[in-house]
Amino acid sequence: MTIGIVGAGQLGRMMALAGYPLGLDFLFLDKDAQTPGGQVAPLLAGALADPALLGQLAQRSDVLTFDWENIPVEALENLSGKTRIAPPLRALAAAQDRLSEKRTFELLGIPTTKYAAVDSRESLELAVASIGLPGVLKTRRMGYDGKGQFVLRQPADLDRAWNELGKSPLLYENLVPFDAEVSVIAVRGTDGELAFYPLNLNVHRDGILRLTRAPHGNAALTRQAQRAARKLLTHFQYVGVLTIEFFVKRGRLIANEMAPRVHNSGHWTIEGAETSQFENHVRAIAGLPLGSTRARGHSAMINLVGEMPTRGPLLAEPGLHWHDYGKTARPGRKLGHITICENAAKSRNQRAFKLLSRVDRATWLALR
């Protein structure tokens, strides 16, 4: 069985590495063969929306998936007669557009931020008047790693925000002064089987995830997160891995966004869970039973952003797991990650902060 993957970034690469032992084959489509995925599996090089290439990918694959949510849904819709696509395009479409995403949360009774669609200078003023300050103006589409966002703290910020983002359809939402950020990774099999990973506790800096610790052992939060994930998975008749990111505010979860795919905050599952998110995604879309999502110890994952630290001294750390995505260094780019698993949350935290001080001093200073 061959799995076709639109997008050959690190997520696709880790899917292939997890899927090979299951006896699955992989084929990527991406602009460039020098992508993380193209280094470990065959790749069709060209535009992600190229109908001829997508047709070829569909023809050579038994099921089609994607490792990035900002791909044109229409291009994939044309294939839906020719191949099976998972996760479902309805979920992809909803996740691509922050307005559809918020409406889906509302529809399903999943608590989320206050928001308003913004498509003119006037509607921005109305939105700010109704929702208040501070707030965040976001492009409805193509936002990731903090891109396409502007925080408004005072009335004077409206002009600057509008000048920067006004050319795209926008969404304004209140800025949640959160106590913490968490995410849940859930998976639904072809036959409707559901599984949930333990909650992830996430730290972002400049809009980019820097540190995830899991399991984040709060039973009440875990229940809320799983309830939300269950609603979304069932609503979309979803197949594959789905991620929801939440703000935690006074013991309540507020859904921030969802991703119809494996997620950076789940990278710890490679070593820290019985079955990784990548394996469970490919199991689900290949129609196989899901694997156990049980945590093996207490894990921390630190992203390696912008430049890779020197490998040798870190590999000498007992039990440190190194993940290099094979990408060219560039400021703000996710190039790899490291994971540690400890027997207790306390020693995990101590070790994670020590490692953070070595590989991401700015985040370490911010957390100190």
Next chain:
Amino acid sequence: MTIGIVGAGQLGRMMALAGYPLGLDFLFLDKDAQTPGGQVAPLLAGALADPALLGQLAQRSDVLTFDWENIPVEALENLSGKTRIAPPLRALAAAQDRLSEKRTFELLGIPTTKYAAVDSRESLELAVASIGLPGVLKTRRMGYDGKGQFVLRQPADLDRAWNELGKSPLLYENLVPFDAEVSVIAVRGTDGELAFYPLNLNVHRDGILRLTRAPHGNAALTRQAQRAARKLLTHFQYVGVLTIEFFVKRGRLIANEMAPRVHNSGHWTIEGAETSQFENHVRAIAGLPLGSTRARGHSAMINLVGEMPTRGPLLAEPGLHWHDYGKTARPGRKLGHITICENAAKSRNQRAFKLLSRVDRATWLALR
């Protein structure tokens, strides 16, 4: 850094899958592109001893290794000026020839079987007279998975054994009525750093490994095994993973053979150890620090030989890890393996036997 691997079987495949996250690239040389390794990394197709292909492999690689010990040492020796080769060819040469292997054990004071070289009908008679019956006549070269062996139990067996194997240089050794079979997997880094995995308890049937359980927690046996491994690693100024298989007889280890490579009895380390044997082999030959060899729980590995069982019901087993090498089914051929990790040795054993009854009934019946 690119690692060139001579031989693209399942061992090479698992090396590549373990090495990709370290940021390493791989290039295989094998007869056929439809090999397990060729499905996950680029491959040069042709004879393993082809000087032109070996030259190309050496030129495109920073270090050269092998996933099979029965490759012509002379062909590799011609490359030794052009590239770094690890493990060292002296160790490969010693392991290829059962006589050199026994002499190395003797030289280093590692207890082994009684043996004699056999190169004529007369020398076979002399060997049997001196060592006694029962014994095993083995080809000195190209033996694996029980191939090229003949058990002699009575004088009448000499003729049949000689007729079957007499065309090759041979070795006769006493048949050890062992209590158990164990193996140790050890690794030595480029800078001389040593690490040892816990002992493996192995069950063979028809000369093929069927079941490994680890850690086999006997401190005295572990000490003996590590002492032997340390001697060999130091003797050869070894770099990479080395495996020694032993018979256990009344609490003493008797070395049976060594393999200058990762080993089937170490497949459990993928999920069952902090760092897998495959990752540690590529770390060692790439000049990187070794990873922790600590066991994570109690593991059992069952080989899938001859035909793959139906995947679905087994993948539904919680925490069962599936490894399909992507090979064509053939009687006696190792096609894949499964691994489970449990919190205690007792539950691990119970589960392993239950699984064995499903995927390898003959071995299960033999062990019952």
